[in-house]
Amino acid sequence: MRFKTSVSKLKNDDVIIRGEPLSSLIETLSFSDAIFLLLAGRKPKATESSVFSALLVAIVDHGMGTTSSLAARFVMSGGNPLNAAVGGGILALGDYHGGAIENAMLQLKSLSGEEGKSEEVAAQYVERAVRKKETIFGYGHKVYKEKDPRTATLLALCQKLGYTSPFIDLATQIETALEKAKGRKICLNIDGLIAAILLEMSFLPSLGKGIFIIGRAPGLVAQAVEEQDTERPVRRLDESEIEYLPDSDP
Numbered sequence: 001m002r003f004k005t006s007v008s009k010l011k012n013d014d015v016i017i018r019g020e021p022l023s024s025l026i027e028t029l030s031f032s033d034a035i036f037l038l039l040a041g042r043k044p045k046a047t048e049s050s051v052f053s054a055l056l057v058a059i060v061d062h063g064m065g066t067t068s069s070l071a072a073r074f075v076m077s078g079g080n081p082l083n084a085a086v087g088g089g090i091l092a093l094g095d096y097h098g099g100a101i102e103n104a105m106l107q108l109k110s111l112s113g114e115e116g117k118s119e120e121v122a123a124q125y126v127e128r129a130v131r132k133k134e135t136i137f138g139y140g141h142k143v144y145k146e147k148d149p150r151t152a153t154l155l156a157l158c159q160k161l162g163y164t165s166p167f168i169d170l171a172t173q174i175e176t177a178l179e180k181a182k183g184r185k186i187c188l189n190i191d192g193l194i195a196a197i198l199l200e201m202s203f204l205p206s207l208g209k210g211i212f213i214i215g216r217a218p219g220l221v222a223q224a225v226e227e228q229d230t231e232r233p234v235r236r237l238d239e240s241e242i243e244y245l246p247d248s249d250p
């Protein structure tokens with residue numbers, strides 16, 4: 001059985017990763033640059049390096065109330081090992097939590113090929129999606145209704161660094177069009193902005209969820225270990241928080 005790979009290979013007491021010897025990468029690359037090299041197949045340019053590092057920081061944790069943090073804590077509280085708890089948190093990442101990056105990349109990519117000014121492309125797309133009641137991935141948030149502060153900070157950093165992109169412009173124009181169409185703000189969330197940035201950096205959409213997993217894994221480890229070290233086992237909902245529906249009463 002033969003396996004083919006362009007990711008990495010052991011060679012002469014070293015590991016060659018995307019053509020670069022690990023022995024020299026250890027001395028020269030930051031962790032986020034190494035992730036970029038591994039996933040994009042090339043080293044980032046200076047500005048890309050700063051923006052990519054910042055976007056990973058932006059998603060490193062989002063409080064214990066998120067779906068994946070709670071899942072990790074619940075699995076841990078049942079008395080399972082750390083890998084099961086972190087794995088449980090990762091399994092909880094889906095299209096509406098963390099996993100929106102991939103779909104947002106696919107949506108933005110499909111629109112970037114359309115003819116016309118980007119404001120018009122955005123407006124037509126939103127009109128179509130709202131009419132068909134389709135989800136526009138990368139917009140809206142359970143907690144942030146007016147603006148996602150992480151998006152605002154990352155956007156400001158991109159502007160400060162002069163990191164511009166037609167994908168970022170399109171993503172913000174969709175936010176404007178969505179507000180007009182719905183009559184209220186549905187903000188560009190952090191997944192949506194990350195999707196636009198990753199497209200500009202030439203990452204494949206199929207990497208979107210993986211990049212979120214990489215960014216959030218440290219948060220899940222921190223949440224799960226804290227649960228294990230500081231909480232008594234077996235979390236459960238208080239009965240007062242459970243509404244028992246009368247028509248299912250035996």
Ligand SMILES: CC(C)(COP(=O)(O)OP(=O)(O)OC[C@H]1O[C@@H](n2cnc3c(N)ncnc32)[C@H](O)[C@@H]1OP(=O)(O)O)[C@@H](O)C(=O)NCCC(=O)NCCS
Nearest residue numbers: 096097098100134135136137138139140141142186189191
């Ligand atoms: C995150 C999300 C689940 C929050 O849902 P929510 O709290 O129910 O959203 P809200 O209460 O603020 O808004 C509900 C309304 O806005 C619409 N809406 C919200 N986000 C929308 C989106 N991304 N695309 C289209 N319509 C959206 C809903 O259809 C609903 O419309 P209606 O009142 O006409 O029925 C939702 O915005 C969503 O699915 N977003 C896309 C997935 C995503 O990007 N997730 C990453 C989050 S960081």
